[in-house]
Amino acid sequence: MRVLEKAPAKINLSLDVLHKRKDGFHEVKMIMTTIDLADRVELIDLPIDEIRIVSHNRFVPDDQRNLAYQAAKLLKKRYGIKRGVSISITKTIPVAAGLAGGSSDAAATLRGLNRLWNLGLSFEQLAELGSEIGSDVAFCVYGGTALATGRGELIEHINPPPHCWVVLAKPTIGVSTADVYRNLNLNAINHPNVDGMVNAIQNGDYAQICHYMGNVLESVTLRMYPEVANIKEQMKRFGADAVLMSGSGPTVFGLVQYESRLPRVYNGLRGFCDQVFAVRMLGERNSLD
Numbered sequence: 113m114r115v116l117e118k119a120p121a122k123i124n125l126s127l128d129v130l131h132k133r134k135d136g137f138h139e140v141k142m143i144m145t146t147i148d149l150a151d152r153v154e155l156i157d158l159p160i161d162e163i164r165i166v167s168h169n170r171f172v173p174d175d176q177r178n179l180a181y182q183a184a185k186l187l188k189k190r191y192g193i194k195r196g197v198s199i200s201i202t203k204t205i206p207v208a209a210g211l212a213g214g215s216s217d218a219a220a221t222l223r224g225l226n227r228l229w230n231l232g233l234s235f236e237q238l239a240e241l242g243s244e245i246g247s248d249v250a251f252c253v254y255g256g257t258a259l260a261t262g263r264g265e266l267i268e269h270i271n272p273p274p275h276c277w278v279v280l281a282k283p284t285i286g287v288s289t290a291d292v293y294r295n296l297n298l299n300a301i302n303h304p305n306v307d308g309m310v311n312a313i314q315n316g317d318y319a320q321i322c323h324y325m326g327n328v329l330e331s332v333t334l335r336m337y338p339e340v341a342n343i344k345e346q347m348k349r350f351g352a353d354a355v356l357m358s359g360s361g362p363t364v365f366g367l368v369q370y371e372s373r374l375p376r377v378y379n380g381l382r383g384f385c386d387q388v389f390a391v392r393m394l395g396e397r398n399s400l401d
């Protein structure tokens with residue numbers, strides 16, 4: 113049997129870090145939403161008890177380092193499953209980009225294996241398993257739009273933001289999330305108003321959404337990689353309504369309300385970056401279909 117799952121990327125419309133926890137992780141408060149940029153994860157039964165990763169992307173590990181592999185292994189162990197699976201990942205989401213590509217592949221693997229192996233697990237159970245793999249996986253199990261707290265695994269669903277376009281530009285560098293958190297100076301944080309963002313989204317107020325966009329991790333990544341600040345500047349100059357770095361970066365996204373303004377932003381950025389995308393904000397829970 114064969115099962116196909118869509119694995120969409122996320123962006124953080126707002127990302128605040130409250131403090132460092134005893135377990136070494138940081139307590140966060142952030143708004144995540146899915147966008148129409150997705151990997152494809154295909155799961156096929158194997159006649160032998162083995163997890164196989166197939167990915168024709170040289171930046172994606174094809175062994176136990178792959179988060180999709182870890183998802184399958186965790187499910188097998190937790191539920192004593194003695195079946196093999198081939199996990200074929202077609203990457204569209206740039207790697208190490210701040211868009212949760214690996215986390216979304218892991219979440220898609222959890223959803224897909226739940227179907228392939230008829231486990232009957234709820235999304236809540238899958239999200240709980242996912243949080244053992246990485247902080248972003250729980251959100252990616254559900255997709256949609258959410259306020260995420262804890263180390264990012266405590267998910268509270270909120271309304272989708274109003275429809276708009278998202279232009280993404282990723283410089284050729286890859287960023288280590290652990291390095292960014294490690295270099296964050298908690299005493300010099302300019303905290304974004306995450307509650308203001310929640311209200312703006314619940315009210316469907318596009319201008320206020322633009323107003324409340326903020327990400328404390330920008331301070332670290334922009335210092336490490338000045339080209340990210342340059343891309344932000346260019347995106348503003350080409351007419352995006354609001355511009356922010358996603359997650360720990362280095363991808364920068366810009367919101368554009370009117371389709372007529374999109375070509376100028378998209379084409380302008382193509383001159384600076386080789387990885388540029390113009391996609392729809394999805395934000396609805398059924399965006400995984």
Ligand SMILES: C[C@](O)(CO)[C@H](O)COP(=O)(O)OP(=O)(O)OC[C@H]1O[C@@H](n2ccc(N)nc2=O)[C@H](O)[C@@H]1O
Nearest residue numbers: 136137138140246247248249263264289290293359360
């Ligand atoms: C930056 C974000 O992508 C925003 O959505 C996430 O906070 C990071 O999520 P992620 O990539 O799934 O992160 P994980 O794989 O769980 O953790 C990678 C590393 O980032 C650091 N980390 C991550 C999440 C968190 N709340 N505090 C942390 O300090 C830890 O050093 C950890 O070892």
Ligand SMILES: Nc1ncnc2c1ncn2[C@@H]1O[C@H](COP(=O)(O)OP(=O)(O)OP(=O)(O)O)[C@@H](O)[C@H]1O
Nearest residue numbers: 178179207208209210211212213214217248289359
């Ligand atoms: N399925 C996968 N796809 C991409 N990278 C993966 C995958 N599994 C493991 N990795 C490893 O994880 C690292 C980070 O990749 P990923 O694309 O998930 O980063 P990210 O988008 O910055 O994640 P996040 O936004 O959750 O911090 C890569 O360098 C790669 O070695």
